[in-house]
Amino acid sequence: xxxxxxxxxxxxxxxxxxxxxxxxxxxxxxVTLLWMLPLVYMVGTSFKSEYDLQTHxxxxxxxxxxxxxxxxxxxxxxxxxxRIFAWLGNSxxxxxxxxxxxxxxxxxxxxxxxxxxxxxxxxxxxxxxxxMAVPGVIGxxxxxxxxxxxxxxxxxxxxxxxxxxxxxxxxxxGISGIFNMLLMRNFFLSIPRDIVDSxxxxxxxxxxxxxxxxxxxxxxxxxxxxxxTFTGAWNSLNWPQLIFSGETSKWWxxxxxxxxxxxxxxxxxxxxxxxxxxVFAMLPIIIVFLFTQNxxxxxxxxSGIKG
Amino acid sequence: xxxxxxxxxxxxxALLVPYVAVFLLFSVIPCVMGFVFSFMKYNPIxxxxxxxxxFDNYETLxxxxxxxxxxxxxxxxxxxxxxxxxxxxxxxxxxTLAYLINLHPPGYxxxxxxxxxxxxxxxxxxxxxxGSLFGGDKFGFFNAxxxxxxxxxxxxxxxxxxxxxxxxxxxxxxxxxxxxxxxLSGALRNIPKSLxxxxxxxxxxxxxxxxxxxxxxxxxxxxxxxxxxxxxxxxLYGQPYVLHSAENTIDQEIVSPMMFIQYYLKNSSxxxxxxxxxxxxxxxxxxxxxxxTVERRVMGERxxxxxxxxxxxxxxxxxxxxxxxxxxxxSTTGGGSNVE
Numbered sequence: 001x002x003x004x005x006x007x008x009x010x011x012x013x014x015x016x017x018x019x020x021x022x023x024x025x026x027x028x029x030x031v032t033l034l035w036m037l038p039l040v041y042m043v044g045t046s047f048k049s050e051y052d053l054q055t056h057x058x059x060x061x062x063x064x065x066x067x068x069x070x071x072x073x074x075x076x077x078x079x080x081x082x083r084i085f086a087w088l089g090n091s092x093x094x095x096x097x098x099x100x101x102x103x104x105x106x107x108x109x110x111x112x113x114x115x116x117x118x119x120x121x122x123x124x125x126x127x128x129x130x131x132m133a134v135p136g137v138i139g140x141x142x143x144x145x146x147x148x149x150x151x152x153x154x155x156x157x158x159x160x161x162x163x164x165x166x167x168x169x170x171x172x173x174g175i176s177g178i179f180n181m182l183l184m185r186n187f188f189l190s191i192p193r194d195i196v197d198s199x200x201x202x203x204x205x206x207x208x209x210x211x212x213x214x215x216x217x218x219x220x221x222x223x224x225x226x227x228x229t230f231t232g233a234w235n236s237l238n239w240p241q242l243i244f245s246g247e248t249s250k251w252w253x254x255x256x257x258x259x260x261x262x263x264x265x266x267x268x269x270x271x272x273x274x275x276x277x278x279v280f281a282m283l284p285i286i287i288v289f290l291f292t293q294n295x296x297x298x299x300x301x302x303s304g305i306k307g
Numbered sequence: 308x309x310x311x312x313x314x315x316x317x318x319x320x321a322l323l324v325p326y327v328a329v330f331l332l333f334s335v336i337p338c339v340m341g342f343v344f345s346f347m348k349y350n351p352i353x354x355x356x357x358x359x360x361x362f363d364n365y366e367t368l369x370x371x372x373x374x375x376x377x378x379x380x381x382x383x384x385x386x387x388x389x390x391x392x393x394x395x396x397x398x399x400x401x402x403t404l405a406y407l408i409n410l411h412p413p414g415y416x417x418x419x420x421x422x423x424x425x426x427x428x429x430x431x432x433x434x435x436x437x438g439s440l441f442g443g444d445k446f447g448f449f450n451a452x453x454x455x456x457x458x459x460x461x462x463x464x465x466x467x468x469x470x471x472x473x474x475x476x477x478x479x480x481x482x483x484x485x486x487x488x489x490x491l492s493g494a495l496r497n498i499p500k501s502l503x504x505x506x507x508x509x510x511x512x513x514x515x516x517x518x519x520x521x522x523x524x525x526x527x528x529x530x531x532x533x534x535x536x537x538x539x540x541x542x543l544y545g546q547p548y549v550l551h552s553a554e555n556t557i558d559q560e561i562v563s564p565m566m567f568i569q570y571y572l573k574n575s576s577x578x579x580x581x582x583x584x585x586x587x588x589x590x591x592x593x594x595x596x597x598x599x600t601v602e603r604r605v606m607g608e609r610x611x612x613x614x615x616x617x618x619x620x621x622x623x624x625x626x627x628x629x630x631x632x633x634x635x636x637x638s639t640t641g642g643g644s645n646v647e
Contacts, residue, residue, distance in 0.1 A: 013507065017410075025412035031404065032421045038436045038481060039424070041448060045439065057442075058451035109326040118319035131334070133599060135592040137542065137565065139337030141572055141585050142344060145351035146337065173333035176326055206318070235429045237545050238569055245573050258431035262438055262549040271439050271446070278432045285427050293420045297489050 046071055046275035053272055071276035084277055087254040092284065094170050094253065095233040101175040102229045103222055110184035111210055115196055125185075132178045143173065144242050163251060166243055170253070174233070180225045187221040188214065220295075227296055234285065254281045341585045349582035352575075364586035375580075378558070379567050379587055383594075386563035389472055390540045393479060397536045398529060401484050405492035406521075419492070426485030434549020437478040443552055461552040461559075475546045482546075483539075487532040494528035495521065530606035537602055541595045544569065564591045 037060070044061040045053070052066040062068070075084055112118075113125060147169050156162050191214070199209050215222075240256045249257065258281060261274040289296070348360050368376050404422060408415050425433070440448045441459035450456055459470050498521065506516040522529075544565040551560060561567050568591070571577045571584050 016513075020410050021412045024407040024410040025414070028404070028407050028412060028415070028418040032418050035421050035425065035481065038440065041440060042432075042436045053446070056451075057446040057448060105326050105329070108322055112319045112322045116319035116322070118316045118323075124323075133596055134338060135538075135542075135595045136334070137568065137588050137595075138341040138585075138592045139334065140341075140568065141581055141588060142340035143333065143337040144572055145344075145349075145581060146340075148351055172329065176330040176334060178330075181326070231427055235545070237430060237548065238565065241569065242573055245575075255429040255431050258429070258435060259549060262431060262434040262551070264553050271442075274435045274439070278435050282428060282432055285429075289420075289424065289427055293423065294416065297419060297423055298493075 042275050043279055045271060046279045048272060050272065057271075071272040072280070074273055075277055075280075083250050083252075083257065084254070084280055086250045087252055087257040088281065088284065090167075090251065091234060091254040094167055095230055097171045098175060098233040099226050099229045101171065102177065102180060103225055105175055106181045106184045106225060107210075107215060107218065107222070109181050110188050111214055113185050114188040114191075115209070115214075116206070128178050128182065132182075140238070140242075147243060162247075166247065166251065169243055170240060173239075174229075174236075177229070180228060183225065184218065184221055187218060191217060223292075223295060341588060344582050345586035345589050347582045348579075349585070350579045351581060352578050356579075360582070364583045365590070367583060368586050368590060375571075375583075378561055379564065382561045382567045383564050383591070386541070386543050389475070389543070390537070393476060393540055394533065394536050396476075396480060397483060397487060397540075398533055400480060401486075401488035401532070402491050402529070404484065404488050405495055408488075408492050409495045419489075423485035423489055425482050428482065430482070430545035431549055433478060433482045434546075437474060437481075437550055441474045441550075458552065460550055461554055471550065471552075475550050478550060479546055483536075487536065490532055491525060491528055494525040498524045526606070530603070533606065534599065534602050538595065538599060541598060 041060050044059070047067050047069070048056075048062040049066045049068045049070065052062050056063055113121065151162075151165060154165070156165055195213060196209055199213060204212070235255055236253075237255055237259070240253050244252055244256060249260075258274075258278065261270065261277070264270070345364055346359055346361060347357055348363070349357050367373055368379065370376055371380065408419055408422075412418075438460065442448065442450060443456075443458040443460055445451060445456050447459070449459070457470065459474050461471070502520045502524070503516055506520050511519065542565050543563040547560075547562045547566060557570070561570055564587070568584055568588055571580055577584075
């Protein structure tokens, strides 16, 4: 009696599950098509010839026989307005430096906050939580004033010096972000204390515990912080716009540089180059995305629960 | 013993120094300075004329006859109207998509990747794509498609022209659905299956299980997503900056407080207004804080610190109750595991 009941229930729920899967497949299929449209349009337009851009702006892909690499050649060969390689280089190294420093500081600080004792620890953590509510916009203007004042004070003459100074202000200010550090701390709190205590009673130093136990365990949280801070640094626009005002465009980051195309009126004449440059600028991120997206998405998904 | 404790103490403090130093230098001190500057007539380039002026900057800011202050409040209103529509949309659409993904139809990993993909694209690339899709002349994709010449990106939002906000709205959905979508689908996946089974055993319909099992169990994740999205869209900047027409006047460009602040900071001819801008930033910051606090109160997470613990306890308690229900109804499926 009881087993028959279960069997019937299962088959019924199996049937509904199959039906639901079909419905969700159909909806998601169309949503995905819609989601890909802008990207297909971008890639397609970047290969369109000037003639095709003028006569057929309404197609996603170039007409047959009209595929061309002209727009790619134009910004790769000449030193045109779009200094894509310089921008990409600037963005890549500064974002990586930012990410590296952030992860290092977060690991170190969270380790101290969870596994070491010092006076005023609770107060410190409480203060950080409180400070998280203070919007950063309050500090923007004074920070910009600080940037300018210290620059005048140091009276930097050489181009290399200015570049280094500017990128110090691009890379460093955000690395003490509270959210990421507390994310790491929350993860460390979930590590059983026994592991650390037994390692300590075996005579392991703090450094050893940190390197051999904590860091390997924190891999997924590290990946998550890398993801957050990298996309944040790559996309940041406000602060670079302030800092780079009046500087040579060779020094810009890629996000800042590409706004050149949105500043002016979009027209058939510039669309091709704008799209080709965008495709090129997206390549590094897309490559990283293709290789890590599964892990990345899973890591982010679990962050909704953990913090 | 006491000595070793003191040593431990000093090691911990020494390791904290880098973080605290950066934090103080680039977070705390600028904010304190901003507070001080807001009571000053401040010019960072010519410091000779700097002096304390009391509440003058705030008075100017709240004086609606002042053209600049009027710009600030108008920009605030525009941004706020947009947010009222945008923030709920960026919860509902990702939640719906997350629910569908969680039914695990064939190819769901591919769908998931494509929906998330735009989130890693930079805002200026997004602007180039949508600026061209909605180009204002006959070479724009949609204009060419429909044979029209609609000036999608011109004009002032909500002031005779609502099309530009529509474009920003569509572009934002495309660009930013991903993050909330992924967080919410993770939350959905972590609801113990046994809860659904228990609901089904009790004869609950699909709709009832959504209302009584799904939504209560992802409440905290919805809270986090709402909070993040709200804060991000109160600081709206990138989207209106890249999605615009070159014909737009300054008045039409400044559509959010962040754009207002950025515009007056970037332009060196307004450098003597730094004190005033600091006051504007503080007023705007306080409003953002109020919104954040209200959101957290409403979503019932006054204590961020203990949220994870309570959430975990509640989840495990629910799971245990689910198992108990299953055991009562003489089932062979021993639930409790939420891993697929």
